[in-house]
Amino acid sequence: MTEAPPLAILRKRADFLAANHGLRVARPGFVLLTRPNGGEGMRFGITVTKKIGNAVVRNRMKRRFRELLREQLPLAGLPGHDHVLIGREGGIERDYGDLRRELAEALARAAAGKGDPRRGGNKRRGRGAGQSQ
DSSP: OOOOOOOEEOOOHHHHHHHTTSEEEEOSSEEEEEEEOSSOOSEEEEEOOTTSOSHHHHHHHHHHHHHHHHHHHHHHSOTTEEEEEEEOGGGGTSOHHHHHHHHHHHHHHHHTTOOOOOTTOOOOOOTTTTOOO
16 A cells, blocks of 8 residues: 655645635635645644634644544645635534534545635725726
8 A cells, every 4th residue: 555645734824815716615614715826735723713702712723633634635725835724603512523524525526626606796996897898
């Protein structure tokens, strides 16, 4: 059996911001962002904001996500891509089996290039955007 390549962890804010411009796949417990990283191998990062809960809740969610990613990325992750999981409000209450299934579906959609539209519309408009001249 061939051994899976090691997974690297995203640590720089710039890498997280770059992933935000990639493909987005939303699920009830999380949002998966993927973006090619220029041959850096398969990397992952996790973000859980303070809106989700206190430190105990956020750390529990991050531990669950870390385990899910280490389990599934070697099998279904996109080679040469960064993968970022952003925790959503309902994610901590979700069953681990549901999260596992949702991550598998999200990775399959990302591999097929099927992303979801961004929320909130286009907040940054260039000069003259939306105006007739």
